Amino acid sequence: MNILELKNLSIFLSGKKILDKLNINFSQNRIYAIVGLNGAGKSTLAYTIMGLSGYRDIQGDIIFEGRSLKDKTITQRAKKGITLGWQEPARYDGLTIKKFIMLSAKEKNNNIVSKVLTQTGLNPVDYLNRAIDKTLSGGERKRIELASILAMKPKLVIFDELDSGIDISSLKRIFDSIKLLKSYGSTIILITHNLEIIKQAGYSFLLCGGKLVLEGNINKIYPYFKNECFICAHKNKPKNKPKNNIK
Amino acid sequence: MRFDELLKLSKEEPILKNKNIAHLAINLNKIVSENSVPGLLLDVKEMKNGVNIKMTVSKDVKIKEPIHLCFGLTHEQALQKINLNILVSKNAKICVIAHCLFPQAIKVKHIMKARIRIKENATYVYKEKHFHGVQGGVKVDAKTIVKLDKRAIYKNTFVLIEGSVGKLNLDYNVTGKEESVAELMTKVSGSGKDIIKVREVNNLIGEKARGVLSSKIAVCDDAKAEVYNVMKATAPYAVGHIDCQEIIQDNGEATSIPIVKVNNSKARITHETAIGSVDQKQLETLMARGLNRNEATKAIIAGLMS
Numbered sequence: 136m137n138i139l140e141l142k143n144l145s146i147f148l149s150g151k152k153i154l155d156k157l158n159i160n161f162s163q164n165r166i167y168a169i170v171g172l173n174g175a176g177k178s179t180l181a182y183t184i185m186g187l188s189g190y191r192d193i194q195g196d197i198i199f200e201g202r203s204l205k206d207k208t209i210t211q212r213a214k215k216g217i218t219l220g221w222q223e224p225a226r227y228d229g230l231t232i233k234k235f236i237m238l239s240a241k242e243k244n245n246n247i248v249s250k251v252l253t254q255t256g257l258n259p260v261d262y263l264n265r266a267i268d269k270t271l272s273g274g275e276r277k278r279i280e281l282a283s284i285l286a287m288k289p290k291l292v293i294f295d296e297l298d299s300g301i302d303i304s305s306l307k308r309i310f311d312s313i314k315l316l317k318s319y320g321s322t323i324i325l326i327t328h329n330l331e332i333i334k335q336a337g338y339s340f341l342l343c344g345g346k347l348v349l350e351g352n353i354n355k356i357y358p359y360f361k362n363e364c365f366i367c368a369h370k371n372k373p374k375n376k377p378k379n380n381i382k
Numbered sequence: 383m384r385f386d387e388l389l390k391l392s393k394e395e396p397i398l399k400n401k402n403i404a405h406l407a408i409n410l411n412k413i414v415s416e417n418s419v420p421g422l423l424l425d426v427k428e429m430k431n432g433v434n435i436k437m438t439v440s441k442d443v444k445i446k447e448p449i450h451l452c453f454g455l456t457h458e459q460a461l462q463k464i465n466l467n468i469l470v471s472k473n474a475k476i477c478v479i480a481h482c483l484f485p486q487a488i489k490v491k492h493i494m495k496a497r498i499r500i501k502e503n504a505t506y507v508y509k510e511k512h513f514h515g516v517q518g519g520v521k522v523d524a525k526t527i528v529k530l531d532k533r534a535i536y537k538n539t540f541v542l543i544e545g546s547v548g549k550l551n552l553d554y555n556v557t558g559k560e561e562s563v564a565e566l567m568t569k570v571s572g573s574g575k576d577i578i579k580v581r582e583v584n585n586l587i588g589e590k591a592r593g594v595l596s597s598k599i600a601v602c603d604d605a606k607a608e609v610y611n612v613m614k615a616t617a618p619y620a621v622g623h624i625d626c627q628e629i630i631q632d633n634g635e636a637t638s639i640p641i642v643k644v645n646n647s648k649a650r651i652t653h654e655t656a657i658g659s660v661d662q663k664q665l666e667t668l669m670a671r672g673l674n675r676n677e678a679t680k681a682i683i684a685g686l687m688s
Contacts, residue, residue: 187666209669219670225663230685239671
């Protein structure tokens with residue numbers, strides 16, 4: 136069953152078409168990757184699905200569990216079970232990690248905060264009462280955001296550049312958290328251009344210039360992305376009739 | 383409202399019963415309760431509309447438990463004047479927690495004049511928290527002059543985030559000699575027709591003197607806030623920083639005027655100011671976890687003010 140369907144989805148930002156008639160279906164409880172070079176429209180797609188301000192005026196439709204999200208606010212989308220992990224999570228002066236996670240949590244109990252922090256590799260004793268401010272590194276904030284998403288147990292989560300700010304040694308634990316989310320029944324969309332992240336996905340979509348140009352498993356997507364996209368002379372301006380096996 | 387009920391509001395009641403903790407509780411111009419500890423001299427005189435307080439901490443005395451001051455009014459209309467003279471002698475160390483309670487105020491004026499002298503190598507930490515009623519009938523006029531001797535430390539926190547501010551006028555003037563440290567933090571949340579004025583002046587006149595002026599102000603409805611931060615450095619290796627964050631909502635209006643004056647090439651002062659509505663990414667992150675706009679805004683402002 137499809138949890139999310141993009142139907143002819145287009146969006147213009149400052150008069151420029153950033154997403155171009157995307158038709159993509161996402162099945163329930165699977166891990167997907169959205170792959171592409173900078174400027175391909177990956178983050179825009181994440182923001183558009185979440186309905187962030189400036190990303191609501193769409194053409195086409197976004198269907199979640201059979202219903203259109205077109206007129207839904209961010210909060211309404213979140214209450215339906217959709218959430219977003221930012222490439223660079225926000226800082227909050229004074230707001231403690233405990234409070235932040237509690238605000239996100241589906242079940243409001245004290246144990247959940249310690250549990251999700253531990254699951255993301257952070258010692259609750261060291262972090263519970265710290266503020267999410269500039270004393271935390273980007274990697275720490277990334278993990279705290281992931282912890283808040285684990286506490287939320289969303290039906291659909293989109294991670295924008297999950298590996299941003301995360302050192303290689305910590306990636307495994309992040310991947311464990313992704314698997315944990317999957318075990319909760321979540322559908323996960325990973326926005327990335329990192330091979331290690333793409334490997335986590337069962338199925339990937341390659342975007343170029345806001346268009347879907349290729350889809351498939353990692354064996355199909357990654358060689359093309361690596362061998363064709365990085366050296367491509369017309370970056371983010373896909374040809375009308377791309378070569379063999381391109382959509 | 384009785385004064386004991388007022389004390390319950392501030393959660394100070396048990397502290398006032400503890401003989402090991404110094405305290406002074408004032409209702410308008412009457413001493414309600416007083417206790418001192420070794421090394422602390424409290425000289426309090428009642429006046430017509432308030433009190434004169436002289437607090438002296440003896441040389442080398444380090445008072446472990448914070449000294450609690452409670453200035454309150456059970457009245458709806460009143461004028462309260464507090465004159466505070468504090469001397470923290472050489473090598474002494476104290477922390478003062480002050481509560482100013484005006485829950486019933488409809489037309490109350492609270493005037494505070496403080497003169498603080500912190501001698502060489504002494505430390506004075508002062509935390510003042512206000513509880514105002516919802517009527518917005520309080521006018522607070524507080525002027526504080528602080529002199530810091532060599533290696534003296536002064537840390538001041540002013541918090542007014544509960545109830546309606548009314549009219550608030552804070553005026554600090556701090557002068558620091560060699561290697562002294564001054565840190566001032568002001569947190570105020572205004573609403574309705576509140577008017578908030580904060581003026582902080584820090585003069586770094588001694589070599590290696592340090593100062594930080596931080597203000598966190600939130601205004602909504604038709605409230606207005608004006609923060610005037612002045613940091614002057616006239617000595618080598620003096621270092622100062624001004625940090626002013628103001629969040630506005632609705633028709634709120636915020637002004638920040640940082641003034642930095644340096645006349646020594648070896649001194650350095652920096653400042654940063656941010657005025658605006660709640661940060662969009664902060665807001666949308668919380669909304670993406672299911673909070674509505676108001677809930678998210680409240681959480682962000684509560685964090686900022688905590």
